[in-house]
Amino acid sequence: MQLSTLTSITGIVVLAYILELLRRQQLREKYAAIWLCIGLVVAPLGFFPSLLDSTARSVGVASGVSLVLFAGFVLVLLVSLHLSWEASRLEAKTRTLAEDVALIRSQLAESATPSGGGEVR
């Protein structure tokens, strides 16, 4: 089998999967934009892996394939960094939510027991 067959099939499958996730509303717009861009760059590169050969040589990389590998690695690094950032924000938000629930619980308990005062802050 030729290399371009493998890469082009992979490119198409990835793009189709992204579109299907979007259609089913499983991806939010901000992630959708990133993945659509990635998909639209990856799919043609799958068909013509040598597309980047001249670009590669001009930046001092021996072949287009190595450049794609390098760029892909940097990309995956950036995407996982972005996900860590999002996870940190989500943790901060769940923490706020848990605190809010605890505050509401204590307010409920205070208003339920007559001796507890029941005044709101």
Next chain:
Amino acid sequence: MTPDGRSVLIILPAWNEADGLSAVLGEIKQQLPYVDTLVVDDGSSDRTAEVAAAAGSAVARLSFNLGVGGAMRLGYRYAREHGYDVAVQVDADGQHDPSYVPALLAHLGEADLVIGARFCGEGEYKVRGPRRWAMQLLSAIVSRIARTRLSDTTSGFRACNRPLIEFFARWYPVEYLGDTVESLVAAARCGFAVRQVPVAMRARTTGRPSASPVKAMIYLVRAGLVLLLAVIRRMPKELRELAPGSPAYAAYLEELLARRQLAAEG
């Protein structure tokens, strides 16, 4: 209760609007004594919630900022929980004139979603340059999808009936332009009827407008993406089953008819 027996909730999404909010709520109470109001305080850092409560409005405070779409879904869930017949969205910054609300309510008989739209005669709201072209393109496409002329797709001044309250309580987009354009397109694609009513909008009473001519291009790209997503997205079956033509909608119409007969007899 309106004069014709519908219960109406006005939902005001508010983010740091403490300065103008009591005037807005006062005007609503004075002009529309028969409606209830709900202010959704979206993680404001000022006294928005206190001001709203002091003005006699119901208040729902979110723990952190969710954006207009997040605030509106909470508003629609509140409306569903309390059994309102109509929910109206009004900006908390005083740009929407509550005296147009009866006009929105009057058109709910022929449509499920009624939009208060600028740019069609009433008032002199003007947008110029590339941003205007972007908005025109957007409204041309959305008008085709909704099969009715819609000149102001990004208007946050709108009223909807009970089936759509149910729809929006379950599904409401939170992204940029999602709360206006995407929610509109989704409702229209599911088969709900949309109409527009010309309204005049006022200049901001407080704060600064968010529009900048430099951002028009970014606006167009983002609007294009939102529209693309709105068109390719498949709506879940349980949402499509709320639309006109479904048993749920037929039951709603029957109940409406029965209530009207009861009102006519009594």
